[in-house]
Amino acid sequence: MSGRLAANVIHFARVLRAAGLPVGTGQALDAVRAVEQVGIEGRDDFYWTLHAVLVTRADQRALFDEAFALFWQTRRLISQLAQTHRGEEAEDGHDEGSRTSRRVAEALMPETVAERREDKVEVERDAALTWSERERLQAMDFEEMSAEELRRARDLVARMRLPIMVLPTRRLEPSTLGRAVDMRATLRASMRAGGDVIRLRRARRKRRRPPIVVLCDISGSMSRYSRMMLHFLHAVTGDRDRVHSFLFGTRLTNVTRHLRHRDVDHALARVAESVEDWSGGTRIGACLHDFNRHWSRRVLGQGALVLLITDGLDREAGDGLAAEMRRLHDSCRRLVWLNPLLRFEGFQPKSLGVRAMLPYVDDFRPVHSLDSLQALVDVLSRPAHHRPTFAPRRAA
Amino acid sequence: MVPASIPDSVDSTLALLAGGDYVTGRNLATAVFLSLRMHRPLFLEGEAGVGKTEIAKVLAATLGRPLVRLQCYEGLDVASAVYEWNYARQMIEIRLAEAAGEKDRAAIARDVFSWDFVIRRPLLQAIRPEPESAGAPVLLIDELDRADEPFEAFLLEVLSDYQITIPEIGPIKAAEPPAVVITSNRTREIHDALKRRCLYHWVDYPDAVTELEILRRKAPNATEALSRQVVAFVQRLRGMDLFKSPGIAETIDWCTALTELDRTELDLATVDATLGALLKYQDDIAAVRGEQAQALIAEAKATVDADPA
Numbered sequence: 001m002s003g004r005l006a007a008n009v010i011h012f013a014r015v016l017r018a019a020g021l022p023v024g025t026g027q028a029l030d031a032v033r034a035v036e037q038v039g040i041e042g043r044d045d046f047y048w049t050l051h052a053v054l055v056t057r058a059d060q061r062a063l064f065d066e067a068f069a070l071f072w073q074t075r076r077l078i079s080q081l082a083q084t085h086r087g088e089e090a091e092d093g094h095d096e097g098s099r100t101s102r103r104v105a106e107a108l109m110p111e112t113v114a115e116r117r118e119d120k121v122e123v124e125r126d127a128a129l130t131w132s133e134r135e136r137l138q139a140m141d142f143e144e145m146s147a148e149e150l151r152r153a154r155d156l157v158a159r160m161r162l163p164i165m166v167l168p169t170r171r172l173e174p175s176t177l178g179r180a181v182d183m184r185a186t187l188r189a190s191m192r193a194g195g196d197v198i199r200l201r202r203a204r205r206k207r208r209r210p211p212i213v214v215l216c217d218i219s220g221s222m223s224r225y226s227r228m229m230l231h232f233l234h235a236v237t238g239d240r241d242r243v244h245s246f247l248f249g250t251r252l253t254n255v256t257r258h259l260r261h262r263d264v265d266h267a268l269a270r271v272a273e274s275v276e277d278w279s280g281g282t283r284i285g286a287c288l289h290d291f292n293r294h295w296s297r298r299v300l301g302q303g304a305l306v307l308l309i310t311d312g313l314d315r316e317a318g319d320g321l322a323a324e325m326r327r328l329h330d331s332c333r334r335l336v337w338l339n340p341l342l343r344f345e346g347f348q349p350k351s352l353g354v355r356a357m358l359p360y361v362d363d364f365r366p367v368h369s370l371d372s373l374q375a376l377v378d379v380l381s382r383p384a385h386h387r388p389t390f391a392p393r394r395a396a
Numbered sequence: 397m398v399p400a401s402i403p404d405s406v407d408s409t410l411a412l413l414a415g416g417d418y419v420t421g422r423n424l425a426t427a428v429f430l431s432l433r434m435h436r437p438l439f440l441e442g443e444a445g446v447g448k449t450e451i452a453k454v455l456a457a458t459l460g461r462p463l464v465r466l467q468c469y470e471g472l473d474v475a476s477a478v479y480e481w482n483y484a485r486q487m488i489e490i491r492l493a494e495a496a497g498e499k500d501r502a503a504i505a506r507d508v509f510s511w512d513f514v515i516r517r518p519l520l521q522a523i524r525p526e527p528e529s530a531g532a533p534v535l536l537i538d539e540l541d542r543a544d545e546p547f548e549a550f551l552l553e554v555l556s557d558y559q560i561t562i563p564e565i566g567p568i569k570a571a572e573p574p575a576v577v578i579t580s581n582r583t584r585e586i587h588d589a590l591k592r593r594c595l596y597h598w599v600d601y602p603d604a605v606t607e608l609e610i611l612r613r614k615a616p617n618a619t620e621a622l623s624r625q626v627v628a629f630v631q632r633l634r635g636m637d638l639f640k641s642p643g644i645a646e647t648i649d650w651c652t653a654l655t656e657l658d659r660t661e662l663d664l665a666t667v668d669a670t671l672g673a674l675l676k677y678q679d680d681i682a683a684v685r686g687e688q689a690q691a692l693i694a695e696a697k698a699t700v701d702a703d704p705a
Contacts, residue, residue: 022588022592024592026592027592030434030436033434034430034434034595037429037430037433037434038405038406038426038429038430042406044422044423045406045422045426048422048423048426048427049426049430051423051426051427051597052426052427052430052431052595052596052597053430053595055596056439056588056591056592056596057585057591057596058441058598061598169470169471169544170469170470170471170472170473171471171473171546172473183481183483184475184480184481184483187481187483187486187487187508191501191504191505191508191509192505241545292639293637293639297581297582297583298582298583298584298585299584301541301542301583301584302470302544302583302584323679327639327679
């Protein structure tokens with residue numbers, strides 16, 4: 001292959017990286033090799049060749065697609081790229097779909113687009129209410145945690161006892177008290193020792209904590225707990241592997257990746273940015289439907305413990321909620337509902353949402369006052385009473 | 397079986413796959429071609445039933461290579477994925493050596509930890525096939541998303557160098573790298589580090605033309621009219637808000653089922669009775685059965701009538 005094409009392929013890989021695709025140097029070199037194999041006669045073949053090497057997730061396809069079109073069309077006229085692109089931008093400047101284009105364009109020509117972007121920022125924040133709500137939440141939540149608070153939060157979460165703490169896996173680990181005989185270790189040891197006596201080495205099943213999926217309500221009626229919940233989620237995410245966190249109000253947001261950031265204030269800032277329905281209404285049914293449809297098979301596959309944190313006050317009065325709860329219950333190992341609204345033991349499920357949800361919960365945890373992380377951890381650590389006594393478990 | 401040589405262009409890859417009754421587009425063929433030429437694992441992701449596993453089988457059959465399949469599950473360990481020692485034989489061997497008066501323990505140890513006592517599990521079979529003349533096999537690592545992260549990390553090591561180390565024997569490197577196909581149903585995200593060593597392809601549901609071609613090959617007894625209606629029906633069904641849309645495997649099953657029932661056309665009673673071949677969740681079946689099915693049948697027939705080609 002000519003050196004010029006190779007250079008272009010590598011440049012293209014760099015553009016993708018700048019546009020946000022995780023493309024490594026190794027992949028860029030692979031792309032050159034791959035193009036050598038396939039040749040550049042057909043545009044489609046060329047497209048799919050680069051796609052096979054440079055794309056690693058289905059959702060990267062859109063970005064790749066745009067970058068490909070833009071890059072390889074304008075490549076011949078690289079010197080005129082700035083003008084060409086400015087023209088395109090002016091035409092579709094305000095429509096929603098151009099957001100990825102802007103990323104690609106920025107990656108291609110960082111300096112020309114950056115300045116254009118400045119005066120566009122306002123357009124994205126269209127709903128004034130959402131904006132102000134977000135502002136308010138940021139003001140409320142961004143009091144930084146002191147080092148002492150952080151340490152306490154970590155300790156608390158580490159000491160938390162969930163209804164299922166550990167599960168046996170199929171893997172074995174050496175253990176003097178184990179029941180299984182570790183043949184491999186036994187034979188190795190006996191050959192090493194050189195004695196006539198074969199001493200059995202033992203093994204037992206390794207134990208592992210189950211994955212946790214947290215679905216947390218952040219609607220208006222729950223808003224006074226938001227900060228604490230987020231701190232809780234951040235501490236849990238840092239404490240164990242396989243934690244997935246979702247926030248919901250009127251729509252569902254996956255905040256798992258944001259919460260993985262080590263710095264709690266930074267993590268919460270990113271969460272606040274990505275969620276757009278703080279302190280609004282609640283559509284529990286619709287959000288659970290969204291979860292069941294798009295996420296349950298991806299995050300519940302390994303027998304997860306689901307922690308549902310909501311007061312059960314549903315704007316849609318429980319419409320379609322029962323069916324979604326049943327599906328959720330059927331696809332996880334254990335469904336724990338933490339309800340912070342209850343004030344007295346003799347609680348009766350009056351709200352339609354609560355009534356629709358209760359039959360499908362394995363473990364119902366009402367709490368009288370939830371005012372600190374300590375209280376939250378205490379509720380979750382209480383021994384399980386397996387089902388609410390005042391409701392039949394399953395209608396049918 | 398004489399191993400066929402690997403294809404030298406995307407077109408010949410398409411022809412190769414078609415020879416094994418696997419109908420697909422150029423995009424997947426490009427990924428397959430590159431995987432074979434560059435000795436990179438092919439990483440296929442997609443919904444259940446779109447033909448991810450099938451491609452490994454077809455490759456093995458058309459290339460004339462043995463297929464080695466590793467079905468993943470949580471807790472998959474070295475003993476069941478890579479190799480295991482034949483302990484019973486080792487013990488007997490030690491007893492025999494002792495009975496014969498063999499005193500040199502080191503020699504016995506060397507002896508019982510040799511190839512004769514290794515039970516090859518799929519990964520080792522793929523790296524060091526048996527018999528060794530059979531040629532590099534096609535290694536299918538099925539449903540990797542079911543395995544856990546530690547196994548994934550181990551696999552990373554195997555797939556980057558096609559090398560496995562048995563402590564007592566030493567590193568074993570593949571004479572010729574196997575063709576590797578990894579599938580995932582995406583019940584969890586596979587780590588980027590592994591995907592980056594692979595050629596990635598998202599296997600989508602086929603379009604109507606491709607799906608009809610697949611039916612012609614896989615359900616040859618169905619009448620042309622029935623196949624067309626089935627495809628039109630299923631394509632519409634995939635546009636609905638279902639918990640699990642039917643894959644190609646389900647389309648083939650359903651078409652075969654209708655043929656077994658001697659149907660040459662879709663009718664409501666039969667569709668209602670056989671929906672279980674297409675949809676695997678009661679909620680989905682309940683949503684489609686009856687009126688919805690009636691509407692879909694009408695639309696499917698209209699589509700077929702509008703395009704009699």
